[in-house]
Amino acid sequence: MRILITGAAGMIGGKLVRRLVADGNLAGEAIEALTLADWVAPEAPGDAPFAVETRRVDLGEANAAATLLAARPGTIFHLAAIVSGEAEADFDKGYRVNLDGTRRLFEAIRAIGDGYRPRLVLASSIAVFGAPFPETIADDFFETPLTSYGTQKAIDELLLADFTRRGFMDGIGIRLPTICVRPGKPNKAASGFFSGIIREPLNGEEAVLPVGEDVRHWHASPRSAVNFLLHAAGLDGAAVGSRRNLTMPGVSVTVGEQIAALASVAGEAVAARIRREPDPTIARIVAGWPRNFVPERALALGFQAERSFEEIIRIHIEDELGGSWVK
Amino acid sequence: MRILITGAAGMIGGKLVRRLVADGNLAGEAIEALTLADWVAPEAPGDAPFAVETRRVDLGEANAAATLLAARPGTIFHLAAIVSGEAEADFDKGYRVNLDGTRRLFEAIRAIGDGYRPRLVLASSIAVFGAPFPETIADDFFETPLTSYGTQKAIDELLLADFTRRGFMDGIGIRLPTICVRPGKPNKAASGFFSGIIREPLNGEEAVLPVGEDVRHWHASPRSAVNFLLHAAGLDGAAVGSRRNLTMPGVSVTVGEQIAALASVAGEAVAARIRREPDPTIARIVAGWPRNFVPERALALGFQAERSFEEIIRIHIEDELGGSWVK
Numbered sequence: 001m002r003i004l005i006t007g008a009a010g011m012i013g014g015k016l017v018r019r020l021v022a023d024g025n026l027a028g029e030a031i032e033a034l035t036l037a038d039w040v041a042p043e044a045p046g047d048a049p050f051a052v053e054t055r056r057v058d059l060g061e062a063n064a065a066a067t068l069l070a071a072r073p074g075t076i077f078h079l080a081a082i083v084s085g086e087a088e089a090d091f092d093k094g095y096r097v098n099l100d101g102t103r104r105l106f107e108a109i110r111a112i113g114d115g116y117r118p119r120l121v122l123a124s125s126i127a128v129f130g131a132p133f134p135e136t137i138a139d140d141f142f143e144t145p146l147t148s149y150g151t152q153k154a155i156d157e158l159l160l161a162d163f164t165r166r167g168f169m170d171g172i173g174i175r176l177p178t179i180c181v182r183p184g185k186p187n188k189a190a191s192g193f194f195s196g197i198i199r200e201p202l203n204g205e206e207a208v209l210p211v212g213e214d215v216r217h218w219h220a221s222p223r224s225a226v227n228f229l230l231h232a233a234g235l236d237g238a239a240v241g242s243r244r245n246l247t248m249p250g251v252s253v254t255v256g257e258q259i260a261a262l263a264s265v266a267g268e269a270v271a272a273r274i275r276r277e278p279d280p281t282i283a284r285i286v287a288g289w290p291r292n293f294v295p296e297r298a299l300a301l302g303f304q305a306e307r308s309f310e311e312i313i314r315i316h317i318e319d320e321l322g323g324s325w326v327k
Numbered sequence: 328m329r330i331l332i333t334g335a336a337g338m339i340g341g342k343l344v345r346r347l348v349a350d351g352n353l354a355g356e357a358i359e360a361l362t363l364a365d366w367v368a369p370e371a372p373g374d375a376p377f378a379v380e381t382r383r384v385d386l387g388e389a390n391a392a393a394t395l396l397a398a399r400p401g402t403i404f405h406l407a408a409i410v411s412g413e414a415e416a417d418f419d420k421g422y423r424v425n426l427d428g429t430r431r432l433f434e435a436i437r438a439i440g441d442g443y444r445p446r447l448v449l450a451s452s453i454a455v456f457g458a459p460f461p462e463t464i465a466d467d468f469f470e471t472p473l474t475s476y477g478t479q480k481a482i483d484e485l486l487l488a489d490f491t492r493r494g495f496m497d498g499i500g501i502r503l504p505t506i507c508v509r510p511g512k513p514n515k516a517a518s519g520f521f522s523g524i525i526r527e528p529l530n531g532e533e534a535v536l537p538v539g540e541d542v543r544h545w546h547a548s549p550r551s552a553v554n555f556l557l558h559a560a561g562l563d564g565a566a567v568g569s570r571r572n573l574t575m576p577g578v579s580v581t582v583g584e585q586i587a588a589l590a591s592v593a594g595e596a597v598a599a600r601i602r603r604e605p606d607p608t609i610a611r612i613v614a615g616w617p618r619n620f621v622p623e624r625a626l627a628l629g630f631q632a633e634r635s636f637e638e639i640i641r642i643h644i645e646d647e648l649g650g651s652w653v654k
Contacts, residue, residue: 091493130569142469144488144570151489155482161471162478166418242457243471 001029002071006059006105007079008036009043011182012123015226016077021048026075027234037068038080059101060093065108072112075233076120078105084127085189087149098152106159110168120160121232122173124245126218128154131288139247139297146288157245164237164244172232172240174298177250177305180219181316190285194219197255198262198313201273204326210279213256216291220250220305221315231303239301249305251312252292261309265317266325328356329398333386333432334406335363336370338509339450342553343404348375353402354561364395365407386428387420392435399439402560403447405432411454412516414476425479433486437495447487448559449500451572453545455481458615466574466624473615484572491564491571499559499567501625504577504632507546508643517612521546524582525589525640528600531653537606540583543618547577547632548642558630566628576632578639579619588636592644593652 003026007013017036025031033051036042041056057064059080080101081087087094102122109118127150128143143154160171182195186207193210194217200207220228228248240246253261263271295303306312317325330353334340344363352358360378363369368383384391386407407428408414414421429449436445454477455470470481487498509522513534520537521544527534547555555575567573580588590598622630633639644652 140469142467143485145485146492146569148489148493151485154485158470158472158478158481158485162475165473166475242473 001026001031001075002033002035002073003031003075003077004035004037004068004071004073005077005079006037006068007081007123008054009038009040010079011184012179012222012225012229013038013042013077013079015222016079016229017042017045019226019230021045024049026230033071035068035071035073058097059105060096062104065101065105066111068105069108069112072116072118074118076105076109076118077123077229077233078102078120079123081123081153082149083189084147084149087152088147091148094148094152098149099155102156103159106163106169110163117167117170119233119237120169120171121229122156122160122171123229124153124157124173124175125150126175126177126247126290126293128157128175129290131290133290135292137247137290137293139295161242161244165242170237171244172235172237173245174228174232174303175245175247176225176228177218177220177248179222179225180312181320182222183316183320190282191289193282194255194258197258197274198316201262201270202266202317202321202325205273207274208277209255209274210277210282211255211286212278212283213259214254215283215286216252216254217286218250218252218290218293219309219312220248221312223315223319224248224250224305228303235301243297246298246301246303247293247295248298249295249303250293251306251309253309258309261313265310265313267327269327270325328353328358328402329360329362329400330358330402330404331362331364331395331398331400332404332406333364333395334408334450335381336365336367337406338511339506339549339552339556340365340369340404340406342549343406343556344369344372346553346557348372351376353557360398362395362398362400385424386432387423389431392428392432393438395432396435396439399443399445401445403432403436403445404450404556404560405429405447406450408450408480409476410516411474411476414479415474418475421475421479425476426482429479429483430486433490433496437490444494444497446560446564447496447498448556449483449487449498450556451480451484451500451502452477453502453504453574453617453620455484455502456617458617460617463619463621464574464617465621488569488571492569497564498571499562499564500572501555501559501630502572502574503552503555504545504547504575506549506552507639508647509549510643510647517609518616520609521582521585524585524601525643528589528597529593529644529648529652532600534601535604536582536601537604537609538582538613539605539610540586541581542610542613543579543581544613545577545579545617545620546636546639547575548639550642550646551575551577551632555630562628570624573625573628573630574620574622575625576622576630577620578633578636580636585636588640592637592640594654596654597652
């Protein structure tokens with residue numbers, strides 16, 4: 001099994017690589033070789049029991065995709081994307097990378113022909129949905145994105161389904177929940193506080209909460225995101241059928257429930273490190289985001305997320321903090 | 328008011344042109360000039376009370392769209408498309424015209440900038456939906472097309488909504504029902520029989536019915552299609568909101584109900600000109616098509632179709648047969 005990962009230098013990409021190195025196989029097949037591609041040169045793991053090649057490419061450039069397929073990878077994890085904020089700030093760049101880059105990758109796969117039909121797992125996003133929403137969003141709810149990023153991902157999903165239907169590849173699109181707790185430094189993303197209010201207090205630092213405690217959102221851990229990708233890589237395409245894009249499971253909680261979970265896992269003193277500082281701009285942006293899903297198809301196909309936000313916090317402590325936190 | 332029509336040489340395009348010539352105005356504004364564009368040179372109406380320019384262009388070619396916008400049309404009817412069967416037979420051509428051609432038109436509008444923000448009415452299609460379906464399809468049902476044509480139209484809808492949201496244009500996408508009774512000669516399209524079983528008997532000719540009488544489908548007359556386009560051109564964008572693509576109203580009937588309507592309008596002898604000749608291939612294709620919609624948003628916004636299939640037949644007799652038929 002040869003594997004290609006685009007966007008391999010990103011947070012999820014890095015965790016996926018470490019998991020593949022630890023497992024040594026994917027969907028029951030031994031991994032022979034792994035190609036890591038990204039805009040910046042991805043770091044190669046030092047301890048891989050298989051060949052690892054790193055490639056610095058701009059998927060928005062013509063022919064970039066073709067060079068990544070030279071080894072005919074049987075599985076492709078397509079994670080590369082301009083993130084939401086940047087795709088909104090730079091309209092052309094977002095479309096060039098998130099739409100044209102993805103389409104060129106699909107076209108490069110098709111151009112090989114000759115029976116080549118890799119499993120391609122696309123990291124899509126719940127940003128394909130746009131308000132107003134029902135209380136819970138079912139699998140057959142329509143995609144009316146309110147960002148250019150969400151539009152580009154929705155288009156990628158449509159292309160994936162059509163290229164798969166035509167027999168050019170074997171695609172599965174998975175709509176990731178907001179990933180929480182995101183490791184690393186605080187950032188200015190509008191969604192940053194969902195992770196920040198857990199991560200910073202556990203580090204002994206103050207976190208700012210810019211929205212009300214009644215704000216509800218849809219979360220899964222970075223560990224679940226990697227599990228989703230691996231599970232999608234091994235799925236029986238016939239069981240998925242023609243509807244190739246799936247909303248992933250997650251945990252729907254309010255910010256108040258996030259804070260209560262933090263207090264319950266790490267203590268009231270930790271939860272007390274959250275400072276309320278309402279930001280109407282962030283509150284307005286977040287009001288347009290989905291709150292809750294009933295992802296029946298993904299659950300029936302065996303995808304699993306956490307059962308509670310407490311579990312999401314414990315995974316963060318385990319995977320990022322070596323099991324302890326600043327009490 | 329200056330108007331551009333792409334796909335002006337097509338059946339709907341031609342009827343739209345004749346209606347604009349007859350009306351002399353659009354959405355309450357006098358028409359100053361009309362540009363008709365198509366792959367083949369469209370015929371100019373001889374009796375227009377305004378300037379008419381005809382242009383032969385391939386929208387799949389770079390820069391083709393820009394030349395059509397020289398006069399800064401305030402309203403654009405974008406009807407040009409490779410039809411379903413051809414888009415399925417020629418993958419590249421379908422994407423080049425139906426996706427790239429549309430995107431280039433949108434980009435050419437955006438490139439003008441300078442406050443130019445035309446109303447663009449996109450002719451989309453119920454082909455954006457794919458089986459399995461619920462008994463009736465609501466406005467928030469998801470788009471999982473089962474053809475490349477449907478995929479391309481679904482992508483066009485997403486681009487239209489994003490370009491509109493970003494303020495580059497003022498788009499409205501309308502999903503047309505199957506247009507019935509389609510005038511002209513019998514053709515080999517899988518949907519051809521829906522019109523053929525009405526049109527041919529009224530002409531005194533035999534029609535072949537390749538599917539069972541229980542097949543249900545969603546119809547509107549060519550006259551309604553033109554009405555939808557005109558109504559969309561005059562819609563208040565604020566009332567539409569951010570969800571810019573609308574399923575048009577129609578009449579849901581079974582083939583058996585179509586035949587009963589024909590007998591009721593034109594007599595049993597006319598309806599007896601239909602010969603049953605089951606074609607499993609056509610039956611299989613048609614089984615994947617939507618049967619019935621509840622287009623609440625379009626109805627609330629004032630779009631109107633026929634109330635019955637009898638009315639659709641009477642409109643055909645009025646508009647195409649001069650009021651009489653072969654008894």
